[in-house]
Structure formats: C-alpha cells, structure tokens
Amino acid sequence: MxxxxxxxxTDIPAFYSCWFFNRIREGTVLVRNPYYPQQVLRYRLDxxxxxxxxxxxxxxxxxLDRLDEIFAFRQFWFVTITPYGKEIEPNxxxxxxxxxxxxxxxxxxxxxxxxxxYDPVFISEEYPIERHVEAxxxxxxxxxxxxxxxxxxxxxxxxKTKRNFPAVREVSPEERxxxxxxxxxxxxxxxxxPYTCLEGRDLEPYGFCCSGCMTKEVLERAVGEELKVPASRxxxxxxxxxxxxxxxxxxxxxxxxxxYCYANQDRGxxxxxxxxHDPDSPFLIxxxxxxxxxxxxxxxxxxxxxxxxxxxxx
Numbered sequence: 524m525x526x527x528x529x530x531x532x533t534d535i536p537a538f539y540s541c542w543f544f545n546r547i548r549e550g551t552v553l554v555r556n557p558y559y560p561q562q563v564l565r566y567r568l569d570x571x572x573x574x575x576x577x578x579x580x581x582x583x584x585x586x587l588d589r590l591d592e593i594f595a596f597r598q599f600w601f602v603t604i605t606p607y608g609k610e611i612e613p614n615x616x617x618x619x620x621x622x623x624x625x626x627x628x629x630x631x632x633x634x635x636x637x638x639x640x641y642d643p644v645f646i647s648e649e650y651p652i653e654r655h656v657e658a659x660x661x662x663x664x665x666x667x668x669x670x671x672x673x674x675x676x677x678x679x680x681x682x683k684t685k686r687n688f689p690a691v692r693e694v695s696p697e698e699r700x701x702x703x704x705x706x707x708x709x710x711x712x713x714x715x716x717p718y719t720c721l722e723g724r725d726l727e728p729y730g731f732c733c734s735g736c737m738t739k740e741v742l743e744r745a746v747g748e749e750l751k752v753p754a755s756r757x758x759x760x761x762x763x764x765x766x767x768x769x770x771x772x773x774x775x776x777x778x779x780x781x782x783y784c785y786a787n788q789d790r791g792x793x794x795x796x797x798x799x800h801d802p803d804s805p806f807l808i809x810x811x812x813x814x815x816x817x818x819x820x821x822x823x824x825x826x827x828x829x830x831x832x833x834x835x836x837x
Contacts, residue, residue, distance in 0.1 A: 524824060525572050525573045525574045525575075525822045525823060525824055526574055526576075526742070526766055526769060526825075527566065527568070527575070527577070527770065527771060528576075528770040528771070529576065529577065529578050529579065529770065529771055529772055530578055530580060531579070531767060531770045531772065532770050532776070532786055533581050533772040533776045534581055534582070534778075534779060535763055535772055535807075536578055536580040536583050536585060537581060537585060537777075537778070538585075538777065538778050538797075539800065539802070540585040540586045540589070542800070542801075542802040543586075543594050544561070545802055546771075546805070547568055547592060547593055548604070550568050550569055551565055551566065552565070552566050552568055552771050552805060553805040553811075554773075554807075555773065557774050560812075561568070561814050561816055562735050562820055563815050563816060563817045564817075564818055564820050565817055565818065565819075566769070566771065568818050570595040570597075570822060571824075572822040572823070574597065574746065574750065574824055574825045575596070575598065575742060575745070575746055576596050576599075577737065578582045578598065578599070578600045578601065579600075579601040579603070579604070579640075580600070580601070580602055580610075581604075581616075581621065581779055582624065583600065583602055583621075583624050583625070587624065587627055590628075590632070593694055597636075597745070598745075599636050599748040600632065600637045601640050601737075602614075602625050602628065602638070602639055602640050602656075603642060604618050604622060604625065604639055604640070604641065604662055605643075606618055606654065606655070606658035608798060609797025611688075611781065611782050612780070613780040613781075614778055615779050615781065617664075619695075620728070621743045622665045622666065623732075625637065625639065625666060625670075626665075626669050629666075629669040629670060630669075634670050634671055635671060635744055635747075637663065637669065638670055638671070638672045638674065639674070640676075640736075641672050641674070642674065642675055642677075643678035643679070643699050643792075644678065644694060644702060645677070645694060645783070646692065646694050646698055647691065647694075652698060652702060652705075656666070656702075656705045659709055660709050663712070664697075664713060666713075667714060667715070668714075671715065672715060672716045672718055672741070673710055673715045673716075673717055673718070674717075674718040675718075675720070675737040676722055677699060677720065677722060680693055681785050682760065683784075683785065683788060683789075684782075684783050684785060687782050687784070687789065689782065696725070700725065700726070703725065703726035706729070707730040707731060708804040716775075717729075717730060718732045718735075718736040719731050719732075725781030735764040736765060737767060738824055739764070741757070746826065747830060748826045749826070749830075750825040750827070751825050751827050752766065769820075771807065773796070773807045774786050774787070775788045775793055776800070778793065778797060779792065820836075
C-alpha cells in the first residue's frame with residue numbers, strides 16, 4: 524500500500540491542521556490501534572512511499588493557505604456539504620462558506636482531486652425531500668466545473684446515532700428512489716457523476732455509480748497514474764471496493780458535534796480527548812504511554828509511473 528487516509532475517524536483539516544503540517548515536516552506519524560491501544564503504528568510521511576493522501580472534511584479552510592507545504596504529495600479531497608442547521612451540525616460552517624472554500628480548494632488541487640459529499644441524507648419535518656432537492660440543486664449549480672463527482676449516502680442508525688439523535692428516522696426505500704431519481708437528474712444537468720456510499724445498487728437506474736467512491740479507478744484519475752493494487756487486498760467493507768484504511772486519525776475527537784455522527788461517542792468524551800491534543804505530539808491525541816508497542820508499517824508504492832490522464836470517468 525500506500526494511501527494515507529485522514530478522515531474516517533475525525534476531521535483533521537478542520538481541527539488539527541497545525542498538527543498535520545507538523546507531522547509532514549517531521550516525516551512520521553504514530554497511530555494507536557483504536558481497539559488495542561498499546562499497539563502503535565508508525566507511518567512514514569514521505570512522497571517517495573506515499574502514493575496519495577486522502578482527506579475527508581466538512582471544513583477545508585484551515586488548510587488552504589498552507590497547501591503548498593504538501594504539494595509534493597498527490598492528494599484527493601472529499602468535502603462534505605449539507606443543508607443542515609446548527610441544531611443538527613452545531614460547529615460546521617454554513618454551507619455557502621464551505622462551497623466557497625471548496626471552489627478555492629479545487630483551484631489549488633484541480634477538479635479531479637476534489638470531490639463533494641452530500642451525506643448523510645435523512646428525512647424529517649424540517650428537512651423533507653423537497654428541501655433536499657433544492658439544496659442539492661444549489662450545491663451542484665455552485666460547484667459545476669469545480670468537481671467531477673458527487674457522492675451521497677443515507678443515514679445509518681447506529682446505536683450511538685439513535686441515542687444522540689432520537690428524532691431521526693431511516694429513509695424508506697420509496698423515498699430513497701425518489702431522491703435518487705431527482706439527484707441523478709440534477710447531477711447530470713451539471714456534468715457531475717453521482718456516486719453512492721454503501722447503499723447497494725438501488726440507484727443505478729438513475730445514473731449512480733454504486734461500487735464505491737474512493738475506488739482504484741477514482742484515485743487513478745486523481746493521481747494521473749496507474750495504481751498496482753495487490754490482488755490479496757480485501758474489500759474495506761462488504762460491497763465496497765474503496766481503498767480506505769491506513770487512517771491517521773483518532774475516534775471521539777471531532778469537534779463538529781453533529782448529532783448523527785458515528786465516530787464520536789458523546790460530547791463529553793470528545794471534549795476530554797480534544798484537551799489531550801498536542802500539536803507537537805506524534806500522536807493526534809495524547810502522547811506515548813508506558814507499554815506502547817511501536818511497529819513500523821511496511822510501505823510500498825502502488826504507483827507504476829504509467830500515466831492515466833485520459834482514463835474514462837467511471
């Protein structure tokens with residue numbers, strides 16, 4: 524491997540950009556196994572062995588003035604932009620502010636390397652299907668020419684999600700199809716390819732790609748080179764062919780406070796863990812502890828050097 528991910532566990536660009544740039548300067552990062560905390564992985568942050576750094580954020584703005592510090596690395600960005608208010612996403616910037624940040628990001632890294640996410644989608648009295656259609660249309664209109672793809676997913680009701688957001692409900696199969704039909708039409712009108720994230724294949728008839736949104740093909744298009752992915756690599760999750768893993772973040776450390784979040788336990792835990800953050804530490808949260816077992820990750824390039832700039836977008 525060598526794709527470094529930053530966004531499955533927390534939002535590094537939004538809250539920990541200084542730490543991230545310090546790690547780039549130092550050339551290494553230490554990551555605790557979230558299930559076996561004494562097991563620590565050490566990654567080299569070196570463009571010679573890192574094929575790509577993937578970001579997933581709701582607010583790229585804190586990193587934009589310093590992107591020149593990582594231009595030696597190939598990048599792929601997913602920026603989540605939703606229409607929800609502060610009662611749902613207390614600390615997420617307003618959608619139009621994030622749209623402006625996205626446009627600037629795209630100009631810096633190219634539309635191939637900047638994708639947008641509209642997720643999670645849920646239905647409520649305040650957020651009916653019609654409001655989603657209006658918001659998605661505005662999003663696609665504003666970002667036409669600044670990206671090539673948009674990914675959606677519907678809310679997953681994990682136990683912690685139901686506890687933190689009791690008013691939410693699942694989107695019914697009929698509602699999913701109605702949203703898929705409208706979103707597919709809107710995306711096509713603005714020259715965007717729509718993707719789903721772990722939603723089965725129900726939306727394929729409406730033009731959605733349903734095999735994954737960070738697949739080998741998507742990332743090859745972003746880096747402009749063929750990636751030779753080991754045949755032994757297994758699916759990240761059942762039905763998902765995305766190249767995720769190798770995440771340098773930490774759970775229960777995202778300050779956005781979104782009610783639907785699956786990566787945070789509760790606000791008290793998040794606040795306590797964020798206080799342990801030290802931008803000079805090799806760990807995102809905390810420092811080395813007695814008994815830590817540090818293992819160097821074997822890092823091998825996947826990029827073959829064969830150019831794929833004319834790869835069809837699929």
